[in-house]
Amino acid sequence: MSELSWAQIVRLVHERARDCCEYCRTCQRVSGQAMHVEHIIPSGGDHPDNLCLACADCNLSKAQATFATDSETNRTIVLFNPRQQHWTDHFAWIEMAHELLAERQLVALLSNV
Numbered sequence: 001m002s003e004l005s006w007a008q009i010v011r012l013v014h015e016r017a018r019d020c021c022e023y024c025r026t027c028q029r030v031s032g033q034a035m036h037v038e039h040i041i042p043s044g045g046d047h048p049d050n051l052c053l054a055c056a057d058c059n060l061s062k063a064q065a066t067f068a069t070d071s072e073t074n075r076t077i078v079l080f081n082p083r084q085q086h087w088t089d090h091f092a093w094i095e096m097a098h099e100l101l102a103e104r105q106l107v108a109l110l111s112n113v
């Protein structure tokens, strides 16, 4: 359990993420919607290392999942963890398009959005 209050944790999560979703990188100032503090591992507790900032779409799509089935390979894959992995190792924005290109680890998650 973190020694920070929940309000301090929420502030830390927002500041660390610069008010942008750590899955799709949509920013609160652009979307106009409040971001969610998301538990990366649902049973992992409220420590900041288990929390990330997520937009409503990403948070509700991921829900309790930590694994998903890749629709192309039918293999079980671990979903992206923003505390343990680097976003740019797994995703890229396509220039001049409003589309997120994902590596295998989030393809299944995004196909459910």
Ligand SMILES: [Zn+2]
Binding pocket: 021, 022, 023, 024, 025, 026, 054, 055, 056, 057, 058, 059
């Ligand atoms: Zn998002």
